[in-house]
Amino acid sequence: MRKNKIRKLVSISLAMLTVLSFTACGSSSKKTDTATLKDVSFPLKETxxxxxxxxxxxxxxxxxxxxxxxxxxxxxxxxxxxxxxxxxxxxxxxxxxxxxxxxxxxxxxxxxxxxxxxxxxxxxxxxxxxxxxxxxxxxxxxxxxxxxxxxxxxxxxxxxxxxxxxxxxxxxxxxKEAIQAVGDIPWINKKWLDELGLQVPKTTDELETVLKAFKDKHPEGKNDVIPMSFIINNGDQDPAILLGAFGFGDNADHYLVTNDKKVVYSTTQDGYKEGIKWLHKLQEEGLIDQEAFTQKWDTFVAKGKNDRYGMFFTWDRANVAANKEDYIPLPALAGPNGNVNVPRSNGYxxxxxxxxxxxxxxxxxxxxxxxxxxxxxxxxxxxxxxxxxxxxxxxxxxxxxxxxxxxxxxxxxxxxxxxxxxxxxxxxxxxxxxxxxxxxxxxxxxERLDILHKTYVKDMKADYNYPPVFMSQEDIEKLTQYETAVKAYTERKKAEWILNGGIDEEWDSYLKEMDNQGLSKILEIKQKYLDSYFAK
Structure with missing residues (x-):
């Protein structure tokens, strides 16, 4: 008798579970049916x-x-x-x-x-x-x-x-008029230039003279002046734009497109070598922030807000300067051979x-x-x-x-x-x-578009930059593998050469190592997709 009651209770429980199970499934099914709306127009009659x-x-x-x-x-x-x-x-x-x-x-x-x-x-x-x-x-x-x-x-x-x-x-x-065409604008302290009776530099030699004046003459009686600061290999905070005075120049990802639609890697060009030698000279003369090779954004900004910079690089001067009106964009400089060029970024x-x-x-x-x-x-x-x-x-x-x-x-x-x-x-x-x-x-x-138009566009020699392209999974995986090694190596050497010199002695072995790391394969892949982009 007791066993029969137990069996009956179990049967009732199972039946209830079955009903509940069907109810839940029915609810789920109903939700799916009502959710799959057709001929949708807004506002919906039901949420x-x-x-x-x-x-x-x-x-x-x-x-x-x-x-x-x-x-x-x-x-x-x-x-x-x-x-x-x-x-x-x-x-x-x-x-x-x-x-x-x-x-x-x-x-x-x-x-x-x-x-x-x-x-x-x-x-x-x-x-x-x-x-x-x-x-x-x-x-x-x-x-x-x-x-x-x-x-x-x-x-x-x-x-x-x-x-x-x-x-x-x-x-x-x-x-060339796009707001992303130049990221690393060099902002120079016009207030200090005026105080010291100096003109806005037009050549790399004139900039060197101005930076020395900032260092030696202590504008506003400051003893903690930093003539030029940046964050090396940090996109818009890097001084890559200055290298345009020596040739193609440089940008954040190091890809440049020539006017005959060929992809080149900026850090393997002869002009790049000459530009790095010039930056090393400024470093030896004490004109570059000693923390430029190690500092993070917060430190970089803190010194700017304390009015210590003669010149710095960034997208928007207001993010760094204590008073943005003290700074103006430095126009493209002429290099030793008279070359003037503003390298374009690949930003879109x-x-x-x-x-x-x-x-x-x-x-x-x-x-x-x-x-x-x-x-x-x-x-x-x-x-x-x-x-x-x-x-x-x-x-x-x-x-x-x-x-x-x-x-x-x-x-x-x-x-x-x-x-x-x-x-x-x-x-x-x-x-x-x-x-x-x-x-x-x-x-x-x-304001930024006006600055680019008035100051930089006229000196952009490149008609093209590298566009966003959709690569195959096989190619993007190869590219990522090679790029990781090549970019890390070239940017490490860039910092070392500006700090310590030696680029002339190491240049040939450096180019060989860049190729060993996969640079030629990178350029082959990038060129294939650039050709396809223009073909379409």
Whole structure:
């Protein structure tokens, strides 16, 4: 009798579990059916949810739904985003971990930060999907951008013909006039020049004379003057632009393109050797900051804010100088043979792998149409810089009566800090054609564009720089392997030679070692893709 009761209870329990199991499956099935929306138009009649992974600056909120831009988007679309957000510094590791677990993938990685190798690798692993059909069927805003600027379609299309990501595009000038054309601007202390009765240098010899005057004559009675400072091999803080006085010059990644469309490596050119010898001479004369070869950004900035620099290198003088008005951009110098050249950087306002869709996303039409809203001109400008009407944070824009966005003056506030509290970044496009039509150009960006136009563009001899190209996985893996060794070696030698000299004696063995490390293979790969880019 007792056994029968037990059997009966077990049977009842199993039956209940079965019912519950079917109920759960039915609920899941129903959720999938209702989530897979067709003929989507905004706002949705019923709220839909997408899961997204993203990052945010550490100085701002870590809840994207607290940002006014996303609150407005949810109201306009009735799409709720279930965010997982990490600070920028944590994001790369957290993203890799999240994408390693296929059973818990987000629908979208919003600020994905993927290069072409990542995109090919994750697509091969079945983690992300190609999106070219989504663009064609559901994304008229992005399609319009790609039609107006077909070069971007080339940049986002993989060698296999697929598109695996949605890009970030920020145009501020183009070609030689692009805001990224020069990063490492040399800022010279005009206040000190005036105090000492000196003219702005026009040649390398004149600069040497000025730096000696800064050192010996103690402007403003200072005893801790640093005639010239930089951070060696640190992108915009490196003095590479000065080497243009001796030939091709140098830039952050050391790739230069000649006017006959050939790729050369800047640190193997004879002019580079002569430029390094000149910098070593300045070093021997005590004109270069002794910490320039070891210091980090914080130290570099601290000395600038203490008014110690006669000249320094960086993107924006306001980030380093105590008073930015004391400094002016130093024009391109003529070298010993009269050569004047401004080497162009390979910077672009373009990020290939800004946003990807994963294989977990079962609601592709909805996802594509939501992402496409981010490519609307007015929306893109806000995504990129910030918004208007925010009662909690300083506003980046005001919305004018004719429904255009006007940048507000930021006063003494840091542009980065103001924007970090509002912008959402992600996939977007701000084209040059938008300025004056949908939005104004940021004041700090316009100031920089004016400086480049007036001071540097006329002396840029190179008609081309190296564009973003989409390489095959095999080639990018080879390139990465060779580049790691070559770049580390050449930049170590650069620092050693400026500090200690010896470049003449070591030059031949150095060139041989560069080739042993794979430089010729690097240039072969880079040339292949440059040829293909121009052929298209």
């Amino acid at each position: 839909a949810t997408l899961k997204m992974l993203t990052s945010a600056p550490s100085i701002s909120t870590q809840d994207p739904n607290e940002r006014l831009i996303f609150q407005r988007l949810e109201k306009e679309t009735n799409v709720h985003i279930d965010w997982t957000c990490y600070t920028d510094d944590q994001f790369p590791d957290k993203k890799n971990l999240a994408l390693s677990k296929k059973d818990t993938l987000p629908d979208v990685v919003f600020n994905a930060g993927m290069n072409n190798n990542d995109l090919l690798r994750y697509s091969k692993q079945g983690v992300i999907i190609p999106v070219e059909d989504l663009i064609t069927k559901y994304m008229p805003n992005l399609s319009k951008v790609l039609e107006e600027k077909p070069e971007y379609k080339k940049m986002i299309t993989a060698p296999d013909g697929h598109i695996y990501s949605f890009p970030w595009i920020e145009e501020l000038g183009s070609g 306002g373009f990020d290939l792998g800004r946003c990807v869709v994963t294989t977990a996303d079962k609601n592709l039409e909805l996802t594509a149409k939501w992402i496409d809203k981010l490519y609307e001109p007015l929306q893109s400008a806000q995504d990129n810089w910030g918004t208007y009407g925010d009662e909690k944070n300083q506003n980046v824009f005001e919305l004018t009566e004719n429904k255009t966005l006007k940048h507000l003056p930021l006063g003494a506030a840091s542009p980065w800090e103001v924007r970090a509290n509002q912008f959402v970044s992600g996939p977007l496009a701000v084209l040059d054609s938008y300025y004056g039509k949908y939005t104004t150009s940021p004041d700090d960006a316009q």
